[in-house]
Amino acid sequence: VTFVFDFCLSGPMAAQLPWNEARFVELLGRMVQDCESTQNLPSQGFVAREEAVAKHVMEVLHPFSVSSGGVLQIDVHEYQGGRPNVVVRYPGATDKVVSFVGMHFDVVPADPGSWEFDPFTLERDGDQLKGRGTTGCLGNVAILANFMAALAEAKPALQRSVVAVFVSNGEQASQPGVGLDMLLDRGVLDPVKNGPLYWMDGADLQPCVGTSAVASWTLEIEGKKFHSGFANNAINPIELAMDSLKSIQTFFYDTFKPLPDEEAYGFKCTSTMKPTQYLRGADSLDASRSLSAHVSWSYPEGSSVNVIPQTATVSGDVRVTPFHDIEAVQEALTKFVGELDVPALAGGHGTASKYELPQDNLKGKLKLVWGGSTGAGFAADLKGTAVTVMTEAVAQEMGAARLFSLTGSLPHVGKLRKAGYDVCGMGFGRMEYFHANNEQARVSDFAHGWKILCSTVTACDSK
Numbered sequence: 001v002t003f004v005f006d007f008c009l010s011g012p013m014a015a016q017l018p019w020n021e022a023r024f025v026e027l028l029g030r031m032v033q034d035c036e037s038t039q040n041l042p043s044q045g046f047v048a049r050e051e052a053v054a055k056h057v058m059e060v061l062h063p064f065s066v067s068s069g070g071v072l073q074i075d076v077h078e079y080q081g082g083r084p085n086v087v088v089r090y091p092g093a094t095d096k097v098v099s100f101v102g103m104h105f106d107v108v109p110a111d112p113g114s115w116e117f118d119p120f121t122l123e124r125d126g127d128q129l130k131g132r133g134t135t136g137c138l139g140n141v142a143i144l145a146n147f148m149a150a151l152a153e154a155k156p157a158l159q160r161s162v163v164a165v166f167v168s169n170g171e172q173a174s175q176p177g178v179g180l181d182m183l184l185d186r187g188v189l190d191p192v193k194n195g196p197l198y199w200m201d202g203a204d205l206q207p208c209v210g211t212s213a214v215a216s217w218t219l220e221i222e223g224k225k226f227h228s229g230f231a232n233n234a235i236n237p238i239e240l241a242m243d244s245l246k247s248i249q250t251f252f253y254d255t256f257k258p259l260p261d262e263e264a265y266g267f268k269c270t271s272t273m274k275p276t277q278y279l280r281g282a283d284s285l286d287a288s289r290s291l292s293a294h295v296s297w298s299y300p301e302g303s304s305v306n307v308i309p310q311t312a313t314v315s316g317d318v319r320v321t322p323f324h325d326i327e328a329v330q331e332a333l334t335k336f337v338g339e340l341d342v343p344a345l346a347g348g349h350g351t352a353s354k355y356e357l358p359q360d361n362l363k364g365k366l367k368l369v370w371g372g373s374t375g376a377g378f379a380a381d382l383k384g385t386a387v388t389v390m391t392e393a394v395a396q397e398m399g400a401a402r403l404f405s406l407t408g409s410l411p412h413v414g415k416l417r418k419a420g421y422d423v424c425g426m427g428f429g430r431m432e433y434f435h436a437n438n439e440q441a442r443v444s445d446f447a448h449g450w451k452i453l454c455s456t457v458t459a460c461d462s463k
Helices: 012-016 021-038 051-064 138-154 180-185 228-233 237-255 260-264 285-289 326-339 385-398 411-418 443-461
Strands: 073-078 084-090 097-104 123-125 128-130 161-167 196-199 208-211 213-222 272-278 311-320 365-373 422-425 440-442
Touching: 021 051, 021 138, 021 443, 051 073, 051 084, 051 138, 084 138, 084 180, 097 138, 097 411, 097 443, 138 161, 138 443, 161 180, 180 411, 196 385, 196 411, 213 237, 213 326, 237 272, 237 311, 237 326, 237 365, 311 326, 326 365, 385 422, 385 443, 411 422, 440 443
Parallel strands: 097 161, 097 196, 196 422
Antiparallel strands: 073 084, 084 161, 123 128, 128 440, 208 422, 213 311, 213 365, 272 311
């Protein structure tokens, strides 16, 4: 959905907050240099210590804090050592608020050997800024830190308070006890409910108005192990995996079809249920669970290619647009798998292949096991203040605004929306480099972003 506006948002904010490119690049460079310590993927040994990056934000903001004689109210909330969350408020005359939330100090890991440049040194090449976090999400951290400092310098008289919430553990939002989940649980974010909330972990300078809910699954298949020369005496769990998954996917796509709202919200991909990993065959389901998820079909150590294995395991995810209930989807799939007529699935792999051996009183077995879930997706209120103001601000600066949604997940945004917050996503990096090798962003995009921030605050303040 594309919007074009021919009016101009005006007010004191745009004139009073000049874009300071040098200060932005300098802060971003210091954070990129230290973000090696904030790489966040515990399953691979990367445990973030976000204080390494947060200290640079505090250095920018502290001179304008109340404790230093300035106007910024700065509160640090730390629920695990070395992993701070920083809430910064520029006070307005009323209890109304406009907030920018979700700028996170942590980054996804980067392997220097697979990059064309050092991921932990900011490199500028004309308009390009290259380094880990430039798009996700240190660029957004840097611009919001400087925006709050510029507000404190200019001291415009606002009706609404402007609040920025910088968080730890943004890359592992499903792991509780560190970041935004704690701020929500402890009521720290309650005051920002009184106004539009902009989730600043996006990219491409366009309003993000929807994301999906995600749930991971594992399909455990048990057959009968036998020599492959006597396939008629075996139940091949790999073939059963293929046939059962086809049946499960057919049920899913017949039941959870695309819905009309998906087009209005700009979803390019509808709900999906698909495999993403397949595990080795093994002699028991317990053994298969302990094996690597990132291998092709193979057999346990010491086994032969001439042996049909006892088990197989396939894993994947379900991603549904926010107009479907993820828990209802999970319940429906579990029920469907539990009621599948397994022997009737045979027939596509030759006459020797079967999923029931009457002489052994044995049938193939299927079990669908659910892993982690992100909870609800989010669908913004398209007529709410957050979306309408941001849409107007983007259109003014960029010539047109294009609402978009994606089937990635933002777990905390779903929680915020469910709790009644007026949410819209935004960000100024480049989506094509999100979490990618050779990550980069454009200085000019952040310059546009600065004007969008000024226009957004100005327009919100007049409402």
